[in-house]
Amino acid sequence: MKQEVVEIIRKALESLQEKWGLECLPDIDIEVPKNEKMGDVATTIAMGLTKSLKRPPKKIAEEIVDEIRGGFKGGDIFESVEIAGPGFINFRLKNEFLHAGLEQLLIEEHSSLRADMGKGHKVQVEFVSANPTGPLHVGHGRGAAVGNALCNIMEAAGFEVQKEFYINDAGLQVKLLGESVFARYLQMSGYDAPFPEDGYKGDYIETVAEEIIKRAGDEYLNKTIEECGDFFSDYAYKMMLADIERDLKDFGVVFDRWQSEKELYERGSVQSALAALHEKTLLYEKDGARWFISTRFGDDKDRVVVKQDGEYTYFASDIAYHKDKLDRGFDTIINIWGADHHGYIPRIKSVLEAFGLPKEKFRVILIQMVALLRHGEPVQMSKRAGEFVTLREVIDEVGSDITKFIFLTRRADSQLEFDIEVAKEQSAENPVFYVQYAFARISSIFRQAAEKRVRGFEGSRVQDVGAGFKPDLSSTLALLTENEELSLIKKLLQYPMVFEGAALSCEPHRITYYLQELAGMFHSYYNKHRVISDNEELTNARLCLCRAVQIVLKEGLSMLGVSAPERM
RNA sequence: GCCCCCUUAGCUCAGUAGGAUAGAGCACAGGUUUCCUAAACCUGGUGUCGCAGGUUCGAUCCCUGCAGGGGGCGCCA
Numbered sequence: 001m002k003q004e005v006v007e008i009i010r011k012a013l014e015s016l017q018e019k020w021g022l023e024c025l026p027d028i029d030i031e032v033p034k035n036e037k038m039g040d041v042a043t044t045i046a047m048g049l050t051k052s053l054k055r056p057p058k059k060i061a062e063e064i065v066d067e068i069r070g071g072f073k074g075g076d077i078f079e080s081v082e083i084a085g086p087g088f089i090n091f092r093l094k095n096e097f098l099h100a101g102l103e104q105l106l107i108e109e110h111s112s113l114r115a116d117m118g119k120g121h122k123v124q125v126e127f128v129s130a131n132p133t134g135p136l137h138v139g140h141g142r143g144a145a146v147g148n149a150l151c152n153i154m155e156a157a158g159f160e161v162q163k164e165f166y167i168n169d170a171g172l173q174v175k176l177l178g179e180s181v182f183a184r185y186l187q188m189s190g191y192d193a194p195f196p197e198d199g200y201k202g203d204y205i206e207t208v209a210e211e212i213i214k215r216a217g218d219e220y221l222n223k224t225i226e227e228c229g230d231f232f233s234d235y236a237y238k239m240m241l242a243d244i245e246r247d248l249k250d251f252g253v254v255f256d257r258w259q260s261e262k263e264l265y266e267r268g269s270v271q272s273a274l275a276a277l278h279e280k281t282l283l284y285e286k287d288g289a290r291w292f293i294s295t296r297f298g299d300d301k302d303r304v305v306v307k308q309d310g311e312y313t314y315f316a317s318d319i320a321y322h323k324d325k326l327d328r329g330f331d332t333i334i335n336i337w338g339a340d341h342h343g344y345i346p347r348i349k350s351v352l353e354a355f356g357l358p359k360e361k362f363r364v365i366l367i368q369m370v371a372l373l374r375h376g377e378p379v380q381m382s383k384r385a386g387e388f389v390t391l392r393e394v395i396d397e398v399g400s401d402i403t404k405f406i407f408l409t410r411r412a413d414s415q416l417e418f419d420i421e422v423a424k425e426q427s428a429e430n431p432v433f434y435v436q437y438a439f440a441r442i443s444s445i446f447r448q449a450a451e452k453r454v455r456g457f458e459g460s461r462v463q464d465v466g467a468g469f470k471p472d473l474s475s476t477l478a479l480l481t482e483n484e485e486l487s488l489i490k491k492l493l494q495y496p497m498v499f500e501g502a503a504l505s506c507e508p509h510r511i512t513y514y515l516q517e518l519a520g521m522f523h524s525y526y527n528k529h530r531v532i533s534d535n536e537e538l539t540n541a542r543l544c545l546c547r548a549v550q551i552v553l554k555e556g557l558s559m560l561g562v563s564a565p566e567r568m
Numbered sequence: 569g570c571c572c573c574c575u576u577a578g579c580u581c582a583g584u585a586g587g588a589u590a591g592a593g594c595a596c597a598g599g600u601u602u603c604c605u606a607a608a609c610c611u612g613g614u615g616u617c618g619c620a621g622g623u624u625c626g627a628u629c630c631c632u633g634c635a636g637g638g639g640g641c642g643c644c645a
Contacts, residue, residue, distance in 0.1 A: 033588080035589075044586095047626085050625070084588070085587075088587075131645075171644085288643090304643045308643060339573075366573085411582085417580065425607095441604085441605060441608085445605095452604090501585095513582065523609065527600090527606095527609040
């Protein structure tokens with residue numbers, strides 16, 4: 001839909017270009033007016049041209065409209081072209097054009113809803129990357145849902161996407177994890193062992209210790225933490241990682257690659273990355289430490305990479321990691337972090353720029369906190385005390401589909417309230433059901449149609465519905481003339497614009513909103529008009545419309561990683 | 569102290585890279601089912617877009633200041 005309209009406007013502008021004396025034409029943007037009464041699509045191009053043409057927007061709009069009316073086949077797709085307000089050009093689309101769009105959607109299905117924006121460019125998306133020192137909590141779940149949806153969208157937009165989880169398995173935290181498990185191991189074996197001051201106190205530590213007792217018995221009872229710390233750390237974090245991977249898998253999120261921080265050290269990447277910075281003379285020595293000149297790239301202070309004691313900082317391995325991403329040939333890097341890491345953006349941006357990535361090719365999506373509620377009352381979470389709600393608990397209680405969908409009902413960087421009881425309610429308050437139900441309801445209509453042996457819709461499988469009906473599709477679709485039907489078709493044809501916006505801005509929630517609106521329109525239509533009636537042709541036409549709604553619902557839900565059940 | 573984000577209807581939030589009369593859900597009130605799933609639909613109305621300036625033909629959106637809320641700041645990870 002968008003392309004055809006833009007094309008006509010472009011042609012009109014091209015023929016005016018010489019008269020106007022313009023060197024180059026501006027980008028043409030199309031929007032859907034807020035109020036349906038204003039038209040189906042609109043452009044603000046005339047207002048945008050006021051500066052370069054130095055004339056009032058309405059005059060410019062008049063000229064453009066005259067050109068469109070005078071030719072360019074505008075008459076083929078536009079019912080009317082009008083100027084409104086300060087200089088908007090509003091277009092109303094012909095029913096024939098809408099029907100043709102619907103026909104295309106029915107024939108091409110999902111491929112007509114996507115776009116090749118990526119042209120095969122390689123994008124790397126790193127997300128979740130939780131420390132392997134305990135189970136995932138709900139906040140990680142939100143990051144997982146957003147990252148996964150974003151990857152689905154980018155892939156559908158023609159990018160080659162790699163999903164990656166970075167494992168912080170080299171630092172103090174993992175060491176502390178090992179010490180915590182060791183202490184529990186001793187305690188559970190009847191020894192009076194002190195627990196590390198800032199140790200991990202969750203129950204899962206005991207589970208790991210139990211596991212070790214089962215595997216190794218008393219083998220480590222007479223050893224010191226120095227002797228067996230590595231074993232305990234290794235064993236514990238690997239077990240945690242296995243849990244994390246399983247939780248994510250059950251949540252419907254599968255990573256393409258897991259990059260270990262330790263492995264970066266082992267293969268010398270940290271050293272070589274720093275050497276590379278050194279060659280670019282971006283390192284210096286001060287106070288016995290080694291610093292990276294991140295201020296050269298806009299950071300507000302330089303950052304230490306090697307401490308006075310000769311140890312690398314956490315930042316050093318991050319430099320290696322991000323260099324490694326570039327070395328692997330990605331031309332866009334997207335990092336999804338908890339909002340508390342925002343202070344980290346400038347220094348990582350500095351690293352990537354230092355290694356030659358243009359700054360607009362690096363994007364960080366910050367995930368705000370999830371406020372967990374139960375019956376409107378906040379659920380207390382405190383990782384320190386070992387009491388926190390895990391993603392696993394929420395998945396088990398609420399379900400992955402609902403959880404994912406709710407995580408995607410808000411922009412990533414705004415706080416989210418998640419009421420467990422409301423989420424479970426399965427009522428209209430629950431947007432997931434509202435959307436899924438629209439899909440299921442259509443499936444039900446098809447089952448009904450099959451039962452009544454409506455011509456062309458005998459198939460019982462949803463994908464077969466309407467299959468035998470394509471030859472005379474266009475004359476059938478022309479029967480869709482009710483206001484609700486035309487509005488529904490317009491909404492369907494808007495999907496690609498919503499999708500493009502979501503991909504461009506990395507905002508999956510736009511699709512969530514769209515789906516709720518589409519589902520609402522469908523439910524409303526369903527209540528007003530009967531799909532299956534004695535009028536066979538009209539029945540066929542409406543079944544086709546239902547099929548189209550279903551295709552778009554399924555497409556959108558699959559972008560969010562949410563299922564589209566045929567029965568509920 | 570310095571930096572970042574947020575402030576839109578009673579509540580939770582959208583607002584599409586400055587545009588038209590700022591929207592949706594929930595909550596609240598009333599109604600709809602001989603009929604393809606009532607997990608649905610229909611009808612009601614609410615806003616000094618935190619405040620004050622500025623840029624612009626035009627600002628919820630951009631700039632500056634102020635107020636309130638959240639977060640960050642380490643040779644921690």
